[in-house]
Amino acid sequence: xxxxxxxxxxxxxxxxxxxxxxxxxxxxxxxxxxxxxxxxxxxxxxxxxxxxxxxxxxxxxxxxxxxxxxxxxxxxxxxxxxxxxxxxxxxxxxxxxxxxxxxxxxxxxxxxxxxxxxxxxxxxxxxxxxxxxxxxxxxxxxxxxxxxxxxxxxxxxxxxxxxxxxxxxxxxxxxxxxxxxxxxxxxxxxxxxxxxxxxxxxxxxxxxxxxxxxxxxxxxxxxxxxxxxxxxxxxxxxxxxxxxxxxxxxxxxxxxxxxxxxxxxxxxxxxxxxxxxxxxxxxxxxxxxxxxxxxxxxxxxxxxxxxxxxxxxxxxxxxxxxxxxxxxxxxxxxxxxxxxxxxxxxxxxxxxxxxxxxxxxxxxxxxxxxxxxxxxxxxxxxxxxxxxxxxxxxxxxxxxxxxxxxxxxxxxxxxxxxxxxxxxxxxxxxxxxxxxxxxxxxxxxxxxxxxxxxxxxxxxxxxxxxxxxxxxxxxxxxxxxxxxxxxxxxxxxxxxxxxxxxxxxxxxxxxxxxxxxxxxxxxxxxxxxxxxxxxxxxxxxxxxxxxxxxxxxxxxxxxxxxxxxxxxxxxxxxxxxxxxxxxxxxxxxxxxxxxxxxxxxxxxxxxxxxxxxxxxxxxxxxxxxxxxxxxxxxxxxxxxxxxxxxxxxxxxxxxxxxxxxxxxxxxxxxxxxxxxxxxxxxxxxx
Numbered sequence: 001x002x003x004x005x006x007x008x009x010x011x012x013x014x015x016x017x018x019x020x021x022x023x024x025x026x027x028x029x030x031x032x033x034x035x036x037x038x039x040x041x042x043x044x045x046x047x048x049x050x051x052x053x054x055x056x057x058x059x060x061x062x063x064x065x066x067x068x069x070x071x072x073x074x075x076x077x078x079x080x081x082x083x084x085x086x087x088x089x090x091x092x093x094x095x096x097x098x099x100x101x102x103x104x105x106x107x108x109x110x111x112x113x114x115x116x117x118x119x120x121x122x123x124x125x126x127x128x129x130x131x132x133x134x135x136x137x138x139x140x141x142x143x144x145x146x147x148x149x150x151x152x153x154x155x156x157x158x159x160x161x162x163x164x165x166x167x168x169x170x171x172x173x174x175x176x177x178x179x180x181x182x183x184x185x186x187x188x189x190x191x192x193x194x195x196x197x198x199x200x201x202x203x204x205x206x207x208x209x210x211x212x213x214x215x216x217x218x219x220x221x222x223x224x225x226x227x228x229x230x231x232x233x234x235x236x237x238x239x240x241x242x243x244x245x246x247x248x249x250x251x252x253x254x255x256x257x258x259x260x261x262x263x264x265x266x267x268x269x270x271x272x273x274x275x276x277x278x279x280x281x282x283x284x285x286x287x288x289x290x291x292x293x294x295x296x297x298x299x300x301x302x303x304x305x306x307x308x309x310x311x312x313x314x315x316x317x318x319x320x321x322x323x324x325x326x327x328x329x330x331x332x333x334x335x336x337x338x339x340x341x342x343x344x345x346x347x348x349x350x351x352x353x354x355x356x357x358x359x360x361x362x363x364x365x366x367x368x369x370x371x372x373x374x375x376x377x378x379x380x381x382x383x384x385x386x387x388x389x390x391x392x393x394x395x396x397x398x399x400x401x402x403x404x405x406x407x408x409x410x411x412x413x414x415x416x417x418x419x420x421x422x423x424x425x426x427x428x429x430x431x432x433x434x435x436x437x438x439x440x441x442x443x444x445x446x447x448x449x450x451x452x453x454x455x456x457x458x459x460x461x462x463x464x465x466x467x468x469x470x471x472x473x474x475x476x477x478x479x480x481x482x483x484x485x486x487x488x489x490x491x492x493x494x495x496x497x498x499x500x501x502x503x504x505x506x507x508x509x510x511x512x513x514x515x516x517x518x519x520x521x522x523x524x525x526x527x528x529x530x531x532x533x534x535x536x537x538x539x540x541x542x543x544x545x546x547x548x549x550x551x552x553x554x555x556x557x558x559x560x561x562x563x564x565x566x567x568x569x570x571x572x573x574x575x576x577x578x579x580x581x582x583x584x585x586x587x588x589x590x591x592x593x594x595x596x597x598x599x600x601x602x603x604x605x606x607x608x609x610x611x612x613x614x615x616x617x618x619x620x621x622x623x624x625x626x627x628x629x630x631x632x633x634x635x636x637x638x639x640x641x642x643x644x645x646x647x648x649x650x651x652x653x654x655x656x657x658x659x660x661x662x663x664x665x666x667x668x669x670x671x672x673x674x675x676x677x678x679x680x681x682x683x684x685x686x
Contacts, residue, residue, distance in 0.1 A: 278297045
């Protein structure tokens with residue numbers, strides 16, 4: 001049955017009413033009326049309607065500056081910032097007042113890579129009201145950050161925060177700067193303050209989760225994001241992002257099942273071809289051992305984001321797992337170029353070179369990683385593989401080769417089973433015990449690896465390769481002292497560079513271990529440097545040991561040797577300045593000024609110069625620098641003390657007292673006696 005709509009107008013009725021309808025849509029509106037309507041639409045956040053009207057006006061009158069300015073503002077508000085910048089610039093050229101478009105133009109210039117130009121016009125003192133001033137302080141801070149003016153940027157964000165309009169956003173901007181500088185403590189504190197100020201701020205939840213992830217505080221990160229899911233009203237896209245983030249946290253904890261469950265929930269919210277979902281699925285597939293699916297997903301992601309270091313590294317691992325060695329090498333080399341300090345990339349690339357029989361290249365890739373992670377068991381096991389013969393002799397050479405190949409491919413579980421079988425069948429062959437030790441080391445079973453290498457050495461005491469592997473295992477077990485004792489029995493002439501690299505790694509690890517315990521033993525490093533005088537990193541460590549002991553004359557001597565060797569590093573100049581200051585050496589200021597010139601945004605460098613100036617009686621200039629140092633590292637107790645001391649000598653006792661009281665509130669256990677003495681003096685003076 002055909003349905004008849006009684007309310008449907010006749011064709012004639014449509015024709016008769018058409019002019020009226022068109023007039024209602026504004027077909028015959030004049031330019032001024034269209035501009036007025038666009039202005040109203042802009043005020044009501046109806047950006048698309050405003051853009052249509054303004055483009056119509058500009059078709060008729062291309063030089064209408066008012067329309068150009070409004071169109072630029074509408075485009076900026078709708079996120080089309082490149083087009084907005086062009087329209088706003090043209091409006092300025094047509095004589096429109098900067099005051100009418102200042103905020104939108106500053107934002108557009110920032111997004112289009114013009115921080116200098118943005119800074120020129122982002123003048124909060126010219127703002128019409130506090131809301132506009134807030135945005136201009138933010139954009140000013142963003143421009144300064146882009147230009148590397150960190151202290152000025154943090155000051156701008158502080159001014160924005162003081163307006164109390166959207167404190168969370170200003171705090172998060174500062175947190176991102178601290179995070180980028182590696183100052184995770186202050187980044188976390190500012191993010192938590194932002195979250196406290198605005199509990200529903202999704203960016204604060206995300207940023208805190210990311211910082212906790214970088215701090216490897218897995219449980220806290222998971223709790224933060226789980227709370228985000230329940231506490232915030234999220235649209236499907238944002239909910240997907242939180243779940244994807246949770247999946248990353250599960251992956252970091254090797255909880256692949258939980259990561260897959262979170263990813264499946266993301267897939268219910270996002271489209272299947274979403275790039276971020278493809279990246280996540282690729283990472284999870286790789287963790288599940290499905291290298292084919294991983295390669296498919298990651299290749300699709302890289303088509304959209306070809307510079308992604310994570311995607312290149314994971315795709316390289318997937319290609320390697322599929323036996324596509326050339327493709328794996330290409331991806332891993334790209335990942336290494338993007339981030340030379342990524343240990344996992346270096347491990348994977350070394351395995352590729354080992355598979356190709358390029359031993360020298362594998363060693364070249366691996367050895368720098370020992371500076372970054374001297375105790376990483378997987379790294380140490382791959383270094384051990386380098387010493388294994390490619391074609392071992394003997395009746396069981398095929399089985400030894402099988403274990404070696406499984407280790408190279410990263411098939412640790414299979415390699416362990418094979419190695420145990422070799423040891424079972426050939427109990428008196430130390431080669432099998434050595435292989436088993438490497439498999440155990442790769443699997444994180446460090447103590448078991450030590451036992452296997454000890455047994456191998458007991459069977460063949462003169463084998464330097466077994467001794468070197470035992471030293472590596474002690475390093476992986478955080479026992480560098482035991483490793484050094486093992487190396488003492490090596491015939492260094494036989495191993496040469498390998499011995500030097502491992503001994504140096506053990507010395508570095510020994511220093512770091514002692515430093516964390518408040519201990520120092522410079523004798524070993526000093527002896528090492530007698531034979532390796534050009535090892536700048538080791539000499540820096542020795543000088544730091546002397547500073548820890550309060551042996552500033554010895555520390556100064558080491559830093560001076562480094563300067564003679566041509567090393568020009570802000571940390572060197574800063575620490576030398578500090579040593580000179582403790583010795584009463586007049587050269588302290590010169591070294592501090594050199595360090596400041598090299599690293600003007602490094603809080604400890606700024607603090608050293610400021611403290612030296614204060615100690616020389618230049619209170620005003622010194623206090624100014626110490627304020628800058630405090631802005632750069634607000635949570636550093638030594639900087640707070642120096643600033644408070646300087647303020648107490650410049651008729652600012654109240655501010656000094658407040659700083660010290662706040663310091664005690666935040667961490668009484670980390671505050672030294674000078675802080676308590678100064679605070680007591682200030683309290684008595686009141």
